[in-house]
Amino acid sequence: MVIVLTGRDRRKNPDYFDQHFRLRHEVFVRRRGWALPCANGREIDQYDTDEAIYFFDLNQDNIVRGSIRIAPSETCSLLADYFPHLVETGDPLRAPDIYECTRYIVMPDRKSRDDNRAAKARVIGAMLEWCLRKKLAFLQTVIETKTLASYLELTPLTIPLGLSHPYGGGRRAPGGGECMAIRWPVSPQVLDDVRAYGAHEPRAEAFAGFDSIGRHTPSELLH
Amino acid sequence: MSFQGDEYGKRTLDFVQRLQKLTSYDDICRHVVTELEWFGFTHVSSISLPGPGREATQCILMNTRPREYIDRYIEKNYVVRDPVVTELRRTVNPYSWSDVRARRDLSKSEKAILDEGREFAARDGLTIPIVNLSGSMSLFCPCGLEPNLSERARAALEIIGIYADQALKRAILQGHREEPAHTPLTPREREIMQWVATGKTDEEIGDILSIGATTVTSHVENAKQKLDAFRRTYAVVQALRFGEITL
Numbered sequence: 001m002v003i004v005l006t007g008r009d010r011r012k013n014p015d016y017f018d019q020h021f022r023l024r025h026e027v028f029v030r031r032r033g034w035a036l037p038c039a040n041g042r043e044i045d046q047y048d049t050d051e052a053i054y055f056f057d058l059n060q061d062n063i064v065r066g067s068i069r070i071a072p073s074e075t076c077s078l079l080a081d082y083f084p085h086l087v088e089t090g091d092p093l094r095a096p097d098i099y100e101c102t103r104y105i106v107m108p109d110r111k112s113r114d115d116n117r118a119a120k121a122r123v124i125g126a127m128l129e130w131c132l133r134k135k136l137a138f139l140q141t142v143i144e145t146k147t148l149a150s151y152l153e154l155t156p157l158t159i160p161l162g163l164s165h166p167y168g169g170g171r172r173a174p175g176g177g178e179c180m181a182i183r184w185p186v187s188p189q190v191l192d193d194v195r196a197y198g199a200h201e202p203r204a205e206a207f208a209g210f211d212s213i214g215r216h217t218p219s220e221l222l223h
Numbered sequence: 224m225s226f227q228g229d230e231y232g233k234r235t236l237d238f239v240q241r242l243q244k245l246t247s248y249d250d251i252c253r254h255v256v257t258e259l260e261w262f263g264f265t266h267v268s269s270i271s272l273p274g275p276g277r278e279a280t281q282c283i284l285m286n287t288r289p290r291e292y293i294d295r296y297i298e299k300n301y302v303v304r305d306p307v308v309t310e311l312r313r314t315v316n317p318y319s320w321s322d323v324r325a326r327r328d329l330s331k332s333e334k335a336i337l338d339e340g341r342e343f344a345a346r347d348g349l350t351i352p353i354v355n356l357s358g359s360m361s362l363f364c365p366c367g368l369e370p371n372l373s374e375r376a377r378a379a380l381e382i383i384g385i386y387a388d389q390a391l392k393r394a395i396l397q398g399h400r401e402e403p404a405h406t407p408l409t410p411r412e413r414e415i416m417q418w419v420a421t422g423k424t425d426e427e428i429g430d431i432l433s434i435g436a437t438t439v440t441s442h443v444e445n446a447k448q449k450l451d452a453f454r455r456t457y458a459v460v461q462a463l464r465f466g467e468i469t470l
Binding site (some may be wrong): 075145156161162163178 | 235327355361375385391393405
């Protein structure tokens with residue numbers, strides 16, 4: 001089950017938020033080695049404001065097993081603050097109808113391929129439903145370039161905002177790699193794609209079944 | 224606030240926008256080939272890596288490299304020695320053929336494979352590994368005589384490759400969907416057919432899933448009906464064709 005809380009609910013629901021901050025510390029600071037502000041095994045940053053919206057995926061025992069945070073880009077945008085060079089289209093990064101998502105985590109209790117897909121679709125689907133109701137235009141985010149294929153798997157409507165660029169990393173600064181900015185239109189079509197992804201729609205890979213080489217490639221392209 | 228991209232950025236974002244409007248497999252291939260030409264790549268192969276029991280020839284999403292070259296490549300089973308392929312054991316980041324030559328001393332037979340590529344109008348090329356979280360891996364490999372391998376070109380080609388891979392898969396999937404219609408299996412039926420495909424008996428599957436063997440049988444019977452199959456062997460084949468299960 002996915003619950004939606006705002007930053008204002010933090011004092012009323014300390015338990016969920018505490019679990020969420022610990023999970024973030026585990027995933028981003030310990031595993032990925034990102035240099036983020038943290039204290040007491042919790043990772044909390046300047047975007048954890050009252051305006052931030054949190055989607056928590058709870059298991060049967062009310063334990064947070066997945067989460068995502070979104071915030072209005074006008075006041076809270078990692079992309080505009082730290083990564084404006086990632087955007088090569090000239091699109092505005094701050095607008096009332098653009099929200100930014102960060103700190104995306106999915107860790108279902110069972111980790112089969114299908115369970116992961118279902119968990120991803122639950123969290124992202126809930127976020128899209130909320131954004132649709134708010135009549136937002138776009139959701140934007142910074143991703144590691146290597147994960148672009150997985151976002152495209154969720155929906156082919158994923159739009160790149162620029163090419164990939166190196167970030168962080170190097171000696172004494174763990175983490176780092178290549179990152180890029182993407183955005184999703186907030187539309188029923190994207191929500192459908194995400195739901196279909198979670199509902200175990202047949203996978204394209206299973207179909208790569210050509211009888212002979214190049215048989216399906218248009219003949220004029222064969223030299 | 225944000226800087227306007229150079230030609231590489233603009234072209235690539237434009238490529239993606241136009242690609243998103245295409246649905247036919249042939250149009251997607253043409254679009255990809257035209258874009259690659261701008262970078263000096265004259266040929267491309269796009270492959271989804273074969274799982275166990277699948278022939279390499281069945282996993283080609285798109286290919287414009289010469290027929291004779293590919294036939295020879297398969298006949299000689301180069302894939303197990305080709306340094307451009309074995310480099311994947313070391314990295315999942317994109318690399319060029321010349322990177323591989325520069326990174327380590329190649330054996331004679333490895334060099335011979337690369338040299339053979341030159342006879343077929345490909346002096347250098349890129350290998351872009353594409354990893355999905357659902358566990359599959361694809362390669363997008365453009366090549367040519369004097370391709371542009373600058374840093375910005377590589378960044379652009381990585382995005383082109385990832386989008387092309389996904390678009391081709393979707394188009395192929397759509398093509399198969401339009402073939403014979405079938406009723407989708409339930410998650411349980413799918414799970415059981417997956418076990419049937421590994422050769423388990425109904426008793427064994429029942430033990431694995433902690434349900435009765437007769438329940439397993441009735442799930443298989445339902446699946447057979449949905450897949451329009453009289454025998455379970457054929458039901459497995461159909462389930463694979465429809466993408467209900469994978470190997």
